[in-house]
Amino acid sequence: MSAAGASERERLVALLRERSFEQKRVVLASGRESDFFIDCKQSVLTAEGHALVGSLMFEALGALPRCEAVAGVELGGCPLASAVSLTSFLRGRPLPALYVRKEVKDHGSRRLVEGDRGLVPGMPVAILEDVITTGGSTLKAVEKLRTAGASVVGVIALVDRLEGGAEAIRAAGLPVVAICTRRDFIPDNPPG
Template sequence: MTNQELIDALRAADAVRFGEFELSHGGTSEYYVDKYLFETDPRCLELIADAFAERIDDDAKLAGVALGAVPLAAATSVAAGVPYVVARKQRKEYGTGNLIEGRLAEGEEVVVLEDIVTTGTSLVDAVEALREAGATVERALVVVDRQEGGRETVEEAGVEMEALVTAEELLAGRD
């Protein structure tokens, strides 16, 4: 897959919108990348899963940051033939109350998957929860890096972050 192929698929899914949008961290933006539109589009999901699968080792475990990256982790798990866990942002108040759902062994290498990184806070929170649960986390793969400081936040947490697409690439050539 080329970056342009993914960019074309994201655009075809109408996942990139322009206007005035409030973001989850409270800031505003002139564009919005709708993860639910690209994560529910079979072509986008296939391209993302295949691209992520190419970038992981056969012995790695995946972690999807809840809720947005869970479909990405599930699809990549199938594409790569490796298991995954779900990293919650906060404990459930019922059932097991786990922050990490699924099987995770002490010292296991985990690659965290995320949909969109803006500030990097959600990704770092997931990394910390995984590390507290005994995982070794040194890498994160993301679909879109909005290039708003998230990469630096993630790297300060000791995690190498690789994005399939940057905001600059995604917005290039906009009329």
């Protein structure tokens, strides 16, 4: 990571700590209980957060096989895909954004993958996730993208909770890059 990238990451972690992180008991999308919650949207949807995730995740794409589009998993991954798509355009390597729905709506386009008109069979796509816990949501999105004709090349997560999700995704044959982990919010060995 470049020096600029390192300072962007530091600022993003600070923003996530300030706006998104809470130590409280919650039930996660995976059904698991946790003693902390990180609502990345609270940070990502700020102008600064959007710029930071766009830059950092675009840079992280370099660790994956080359992609021709980025896909955000509904809902938290959608602004990530938009931010990376915008950044890619500004940096001269335009990547369209796709949104992967959890389920087909009963009205409108009735698509599982929004933005799919530009998706050609075999197109390499990177998945962008806000938080990985078990990897279940990500792996479902992989299947939906494959059904739509994409070739998923890997996953970039804003936060890996370090609860086995990245390993599950890797076990499915996909590389995973995390911008942050739970250690950025909760140290392994708290002082005292």
